[in-house]
Amino acid sequence: MEKTQRIIIKNKNGLHTRVAAMVARQSQKFEKIWDCQLYLRRINSQEGVPCNSVLPLVSLKVKNGEMVEVYSSDSGSEEAVFRLASFLGQTPELEIPETEAIDSILQENTLASEKIFESINNGLIAMDSNGIINIFNRAAEEITGIKAKDIIGKKGDEWVPNFNLNDLLHSKCENLGLKHKIGNKWVITNKSPIIVNEEVVGGVVVFQDISQLEELSWELHSVKELKEKFNNILETVDDGICMINRCREITYVNHPFVKMFKKEGTRVLTRKIQELFPKEKFGDPFFAGKEEIILSTTDGREFIMHARPIMIDAKFRGNVVVARELTEIAKLADRIELLSQKTQYLQEELAKKEGLNQ
Template sequence: MSKTQRIEEKVTIHYEKGLHVRVAATIVQKADRLQNEYNVLYSVHREGLHNVPLTSILLVTALKVKKGEEIYLVTEGEQAEEASKEMKQFLEGDFNISPSELNQVDNLLQDNVITAENVYSNIESGLLVVDNQHTIIIYNTEAEHLFGIPAREVLGRKVTEVFPDSRLPEVVDTKEPILGYTREIGKSTIVVNTTPIIENDEIKGAISTFEDVSRLVQISWEFEEVKELKERYLQILEAVQDGICVFDREGTVTYINGSYNEITGENISEGDNIHEISPNGSRMRVLEKGQKIMGEISQKKNGKSVVANIVPIIVNQQITGGISVVKNLSEIEELIDRISHLSAKTEYLEEELHRRKKLNPAFNRIVGVSNKLYDAMKLAAKTADNNFNVLIRGESGTGKELIAEAIHYSSERATQPFIRVNCAAIPENLLESEMFGHVKGAYTGAIKTKIGKFELADKGTIFLDEIGELDKSMQAKMLRVIQKKEFQRVGDDRTITVDARIIAATNRNLEELVENGEFREDLYYRLNVIPIWLPPLRERREDIPVLSEYFLNKIAEELGCEPKKLSGEAMDALIHYSWPGNIRELENVMERINILADGREVQKEDLPHYISENYHTAVNDEVPSEAVTENGLYDAGLSLGKTSAEEIVTGNDEIMPWEYYEREIIRKALKKYGSYNAAGKALGLTHKTVAAKARKYHIEE
């Protein structure tokens, strides 16, 4: 397979007259023949100039090569070596040609003359050329139109015979150009430029070009008024708050006001091209399709939202450019956000006010005298001095929320929001929206932008109660907030940063959930930076009298009456009860006896039966050993000893609460079968149900 060659050789021109027009024609004719013969391409260049095809008379002539000067011949093709050698020899020769070849050269010259005449005729300016004898040799169509004289009456005559005031003879004689002078021809004002034609330091003639500026002259009187009007419009455009950008058909910006860059965050100047700025943007679509775009909302790199109206400029059914007008939506959105934020805060504060009215301020203080409670409080007080995450552990009703409040209101964030979220109380499909908020239209029913709990808690504290109830997908989103302190509203791609201290709480065994794959291990370690364990009420029995008196006083204050007192037997019964519902259950019991007890002193008989009966068994020392828990506390359920659930129901006229029987049945099943799975099969329940009931009643497997 032949290989393409490229040969470049230096050629010295020896011909007396150099490469004038006829010689150039001869070279072109020769090059055309040899290119076909050798299947190559010829080009030439001089030092510092680009290659030109050797088959173009005009370009070869334009090189203006004289005798003794050098040019470079470039030959490309499969037979470049032979073709280069033959063409070089021809270029360095005397260009003697045969009559037949001369005829071909003349035809070639004639073709190029016709081409030049076509060029002259189609020039919009008038063209008049004379030789060095002042004879008119070129007179184009536009010149005929301007002067009203046909070419046949002009060509070949002295220029002064046709145009007595022409300055062409002056330019020929002086070899100096005369530029920008005017002539009145009929009703037209003509601007004339006349320049000499010099070749090899010899004057060859002169050329005049004519431009009709009559229309410009006619409107020149309006120029100052137009200029003033333009300045007024520009001042108006600069004064408006909307951004305005005007661009032409090629996409070049011809005008842009100061507001445009300020709103969009771009840095566009007049002369910039939108092809380069945003090749796939709305402005380009308008230029390409000629259809206006109205009300298009977009998010800019500076974070601002803008709405754009872009319309094409159409003149004579042709698109000549476009105008883009942008408005700033971010300020409106920020205002809406602020209103939503304030609205959400108002709603929250109203709820808090309601809570404060319902609860005496003293309720915020944690009541108790036990060492275990004191230890938990001391640790909580230490955490108030820092911003580490806190995980409060304990059974339901032990006061985890009160501890969280105490930490917040004794910290540097005390003047900032304290936001409560019960993870178990919010439906799973709404939890993300509640936590992080949503934008208008994010889903069906999202009729307005909603601020999430995390955003409300900015600079303050968020209390995540029942954190163990979160599903896995929500756990992942929560982990991101904890790690990066940022999140996105539902339906929005804008990232919001938040500075909120996180205090979580749970009554679940998170370690077991992690082991079973129900809770993310990384989230567990993120939350469990400072763990605080709150003991159940049965493990701090010395607090029961204090709490009972506190609740009775609180209830009396709310009712506006004297507080009731507990008798010794009633207090002993309360102390010996296991309190599976902890402090919350104790408060409910105090509310109940405050209503049902007739006298000011509450007797044992005024207590619920499941409490008073347990106390009766305990004081008669009939409590079996298994009724005492490993913590040394009395368990009402275990006090039944070997009595079956059936015996309890049929052998006793007293009807106990349902939980009383349920607890005993679960305890006996687990004791007999040893596992949640086996106990569940015996009871006709799932092992998850048995496990949940065991946790509820604090029964060990």
């Protein structure tokens, strides 16, 4: 059953940073004695904030004269609730003008810092020397799936054990660029202790979700592998192949193409295909894949060349141009004709033999 105690804040500046620090200190002491968790909320609010952390208390922006409620759901917490409520109700106002000015500056900076923490895309966790979480920003919620209201005021290692937060407090050493897995997500973390007067007073963990980067890395590896296979295929075929962009400039030639036309690969790249074969006429039907070109070289060889359009997302991006030597085609045709004649001869001989057997 929930134990509650209502009080009216009597400080002129409300529950400002200095008072919040005093309340957090008292709350930590009472929580340790009575083994409970204390919270503070406005009267009309269903949810409160942990009393053992300064920033959540300040973020309530409680003003002078407002009624608030200290509460706890833990068993045996009645005395702790009463003690903290009494402390809140009688916290003296600091009247020194210089102190008020300092409080105003602290308050403004605290709220500004809170806005900054909530605006950054990286997850941010801050904790005190006991490992109690006091900052858990929006990005940390999104990456871990843990709500700030559930983890603030509690030991971080119980909620994000992969981060080894206690080790950070004990080691006094920074740990940068560590890779962790949280659920189905991969994150890179930078962990740093907060050291004051050679004593660790807390720690900060900044982490970034790299799940998409991991996926992109895998896709990039697959693309590189596919490209290597594709290059090997292009270099081992007998046909001469070149690729041109939509400006009809050559972007790639394979080894057979260089050998066929005696064009050094490095000398033809970025040149227009028309420049390589100035005597030929490469019209639009050729680049549309509707027309073939037969061209001759100075040494008397003939080649047949055709182009296939490259379409990506229904947009024309260039062509793959394939060239094959006609003499090779003629030789192949002669071999086919010879094989055809041999086949016909064997069929005739077989027919004669079958006739004799009958």
